[in-house]
Amino acid sequence: MDVHAEPLETLRTRTSEKWTAYSPDVLPLFVAEMDYPLAGPIADALVAAVRRSDTGYAGTAPSPLAPAFAAFAADRWGWQVDADQVSTTTDVSVVIVESLRRMIEPGDGVIVMPPIYPPFFDLPVEAGGRVVEVPLIAPDAAGRDARDAGDAAGRGARDARNGGDTAAWTMDLDGIDRALASGQARAVLLCNPHNPLGLVHTAEQLATLAEIVDRHGAVVVSDEIHAPLTHSDAVFTPYLTVSDAASDHAIAAHSASKAWNLAGLKCAMFVTAGDRMARLVAGLPEEVRFRTSLIGRIANAVAFSDGRGWLDAALGSIQDNRRLLTRLLAEHIPGAEYREPAASYLAWIDLRALGWGDDPAAVALDRAHVALSNGPAFGTEGRGFVRLNFACSPEVLTEAITRIAAARRN
Numbered sequence: 001m002d003v004h005a006e007p008l009e010t011l012r013t014r015t016s017e018k019w020t021a022y023s024p025d026v027l028p029l030f031v032a033e034m035d036y037p038l039a040g041p042i043a044d045a046l047v048a049a050v051r052r053s054d055t056g057y058a059g060t061a062p063s064p065l066a067p068a069f070a071a072f073a074a075d076r077w078g079w080q081v082d083a084d085q086v087s088t089t090t091d092v093s094v095v096i097v098e099s100l101r102r103m104i105e106p107g108d109g110v111i112v113m114p115p116i117y118p119p120f121f122d123l124p125v126e127a128g129g130r131v132v133e134v135p136l137i138a139p140d141a142a143g144r145d146a147r148d149a150g151d152a153a154g155r156g157a158r159d160a161r162n163g164g165d166t167a168a169w170t171m172d173l174d175g176i177d178r179a180l181a182s183g184q185a186r187a188v189l190l191c192n193p194h195n196p197l198g199l200v201h202t203a204e205q206l207a208t209l210a211e212i213v214d215r216h217g218a219v220v221v222s223d224e225i226h227a228p229l230t231h232s233d234a235v236f237t238p239y240l241t242v243s244d245a246a247s248d249h250a251i252a253a254h255s256a257s258k259a260w261n262l263a264g265l266k267c268a269m270f271v272t273a274g275d276r277m278a279r280l281v282a283g284l285p286e287e288v289r290f291r292t293s294l295i296g297r298i299a300n301a302v303a304f305s306d307g308r309g310w311l312d313a314a315l316g317s318i319q320d321n322r323r324l325l326t327r328l329l330a331e332h333i334p335g336a337e338y339r340e341p342a343a344s345y346l347a348w349i350d351l352r353a354l355g356w357g358d359d360p361a362a363v364a365l366d367r368a369h370v371a372l373s374n375g376p377a378f379g380t381e382g383r384g385f386v387r388l389n390f391a392c393s394p395e396v397l398t399e400a401i402t403r404i405a406a407a408r409r410n
Contacts, residue, residue, distance in 0.1 A: 003313035005035035005393035016264065022371050027400045030361075030371045032195075032346060034261045034391035036317070039310035042260060045302040049295060058088070058294040060286065065297050068304040069254065069269060076228070079238045085272040087281055088292040092225045092268045093119055095253035098288050099270065100127035100187060102280045103219045103251075109185035111176055114379025115348065117195040117223075121379075124189060132185040134175040135381050136194070139168060139339065168339070169199050173208055180216035188213060190222040192239055193230060196348045196378055196387040198341020200230055203237040206246070214245035222252045225268075226344040228259035228311060231319055234342035240273040247273035251281065256303035257296075258344070259311055267296030314391075318345045321390040321397055328398060332405035345391035352384035354408055361386045367407035370400045 005011075012019055018033040049055065066086035073079040089095055100110060100123070109132040110124035124131050179185040188209070193200045213220055222239035230236040240247050255268035272278045303311075322340050325347055329336045335353030356363040361372040364386065375385030390397050 001309050001313045003036050003310060003317055005317070005391070005396065006037055007393075008396065011035055022365075026365065026369045026371050027396060027403070028371045029389045029392065029396075029400055030373045030387070032258065032344075032389060033263065034314070034345065034389075035393065035396070036261065036314055036391065039260055039303065039307045041306035041310070042262070042299050042302050045298055046295060049298050054294065054298075056294060057290065058292040058297050060289050063088075063297055063301065064305070065267075065269070065301040068301045069271075072228075072304040072308070073238070077236055077238055077241075079241050081271060082273070085278050085281075087270050087289055088267055088297060089270065089288050090266045090268065090291050090293065090296075091257065091263075092223055092253045092255050093123060094288070094291075095251070095268050095270050096123045096189065096221050096223060097127045098284055099221045099251045099253075099281075100124060100129060100189075102284065103221070104129050104187050108187065109179070111179055111185045111188045113171060113191070113194070115196060115375075115381045115385070116191060116378055118377040120189055120191065124187075129187065132179050133379065134172050134179055135379065136197075136199075137170045137172050138381070169194075169197050171201065171205055171209065173205065173212060176209065177212045177216075180212065180218050186218050188218065188220045190220055190239060192222050192224050193226045193236065193343035195226060195344065196346050196373070196382075197339070198226075198343045198346060198348070200234045200236055200342040203235075203242060206237055206239055207242040210239070210243045210246035210249075213249055214243075218249070220246070220250035222250055224252050225255050225258045227254070228256070229315065229318070229345065230343040231315065231322070231341075236343065240271065244274075248276055251277050256300040256307070259314075260299070260303040260307055262296065262299050262303065265296035265299050266293040267300045269300075318391055321345070321392070321394060322347075324394055324397060325388075325390050325401070328401040332401050333408065345389060347388040347390055349386050349388055350384060351386055356384075358383040360384060364404050364407065367410070368400075368403035370403050 018028050018031050066083035070081040070083045073081045106128040108129045110129045111132050111134050112120045114135050227236045240252050252271040254271050257263045270281045329338055337350035351360040358376055361374045364370045364372050373387035375382035
């Protein structure tokens, strides 16, 4: 099976944010939506649901989703999920907010690790907490120098995914320890894999994090929405599997929405692995679960059970574009610094060498008519950076980079 991006003229008939936010002369490589056609089994299931007028409330009765996810987790990650400890709601942001509401007291600090998905700065506040920033440790200068061009860039990224590159981004575990020890924070909002970097945290780092959190009596919510998009040369470790302590003090957020392009269908899962957090989720207001979209639940169940072939093919196209982007940047914008991600289809690119200021995405939009995600929105560490979505055709990706390079020359 092959999965390739649809033609631009077809894509521009879509009405999602990606294709309506900007005028038709702009190449949209910002929001995390893929340009691939919907997986056939999912499309068939949705059409069948509409034809039988199965568009009512999801309710709270058992559905195929929990066992489908449990089977997927066992096959892909060796994770034995108890289907009885899986429940649904609208999306991963709701999983995060509603989990934190029950885990923390008003005013408690919640650690986030910038550069990070921008809503992470808002979700703890919505839950009644406050944000405590413990930035990731950035690659060192030697690591950056080794990635200035071509093969060295690709080799450095591959080494990082295999754990052999000390220049890779990492969690600041000492900083997290200090924030929890001082009482400045009582919870950690983990992004695993980490958006926007495509960083797949190692099992060793996650186990150390769990030990730190347990020692201070804190809690974790782990956003693992990008996990099914882990590349073939990396290994995803579910946070709840790293230790008994992790299974006791954490809730994981999962959904098929990112990996199978189902964001508009509104379904995500609370996943727990111990009695303590299972009781917490069971105690949530009934409306939290009742708001799940029935159509979304149908699509998620089919994705995890029958959409694996499509996912593998999509990942093949994504990984091809990952390597293409390395070559394009080395050829056309050699000052750009980029580490190939180990998961998802989002590239975090340092464009400070272009001299385009703190927000080079604004310059790229104005001068090159390419829409990228605003780096500073991911935290102050994102100044001079952009996030680029490369789940598109090779032709669109090539055109975007050549447009940016031409704008730089001009």
